[in-house]
Amino acid sequence: MALLSFGSAAASAEAPGPRPAAQRQDAESSSPKAEDADSRDDPRQAVERVFQDPLGGVVVNRTVTVLGKDFYQYFSTRWRQYDESARYTVSVHERPTARFGSEIWVQYRQQRMFHTFLPPARSATRAISEVAVDQVLKNISRRELERLTTRNPDLGPEEL
Numbered sequence: 001m002a003l004l005s006f007g008s009a010a011a012s013a014e015a016p017g018p019r020p021a022a023q024r025q026d027a028e029s030s031s032p033k034a035e036d037a038d039s040r041d042d043p044r045q046a047v048e049r050v051f052q053d054p055l056g057g058v059v060v061n062r063t064v065t066v067l068g069k070d071f072y073q074y075f076s077t078r079w080r081q082y083d084e085s086a087r088y089t090v091s092v093h094e095r096p097t098a099r100f101g102s103e104i105w106v107q108y109r110q111q112r113m114f115h116t117f118l119p120p121a122r123s124a125t126r127a128i129s130e131v132a133v134d135q136v137l138k139n140i141s142r143r144e145l146e147r148l149t150t151r152n153p154d155l156g157p158e159e160l
Contacts, residue, residue, distance in 0.1 A: 060091035067102050067118055067125065068094035074129035075106070082133070088140055106136050113139040 059076040063069050072092045079085045088108060095103040097117075105115040113136045118125060 056089060057086035058089045060089070062091055063094040063104075065094065065096050065102055067120070067122055068092075068096070068104060070122055070125045071102075071104055071118060071129050071132075074126045075132055078130050078133045079136075082137060084137065084141075090136060090140075104132075106132060108136070108140050108143070111143065113143075 057080075059072070059079055061069070061072045061076075063072050071094075075092055079090070090106050090108045090113070093105050093107060097103055100117045101120045102118045103115075104118050105112050107113065114132045116128060116132070118128060
């Protein structure tokens, strides 16, 4: 077994570590997982998914201040870490106030799922945004469950 040196380009085939991209592609193409990936990447299926919900997973930014933009960045980063978030489109709104910092709320289907006031100190923004993501996902799932199980002819669909 040869030792790997930072200054030399020579490496033995027995050396542990990542394989070159060409070897990885050959190994992946022969595995059964590659066949599943090919069926998922079928262009017809991809087009059908886009037409089913073209805006799924979008987080719309309606903030105006630096504090609001920080909240949006932290929120959207954490939002994309959850698989179920890809089904929902939400918007983050902000109303700056001189007295309370910034008023922030997150809407889904024109209903508020989270609402709070951000303090002027930016240090708490990340923790608040992480709590907001958890709360929004919980409220959205509760609302969707209610929407799917409630059939009342007196309640019409959303008005746009």
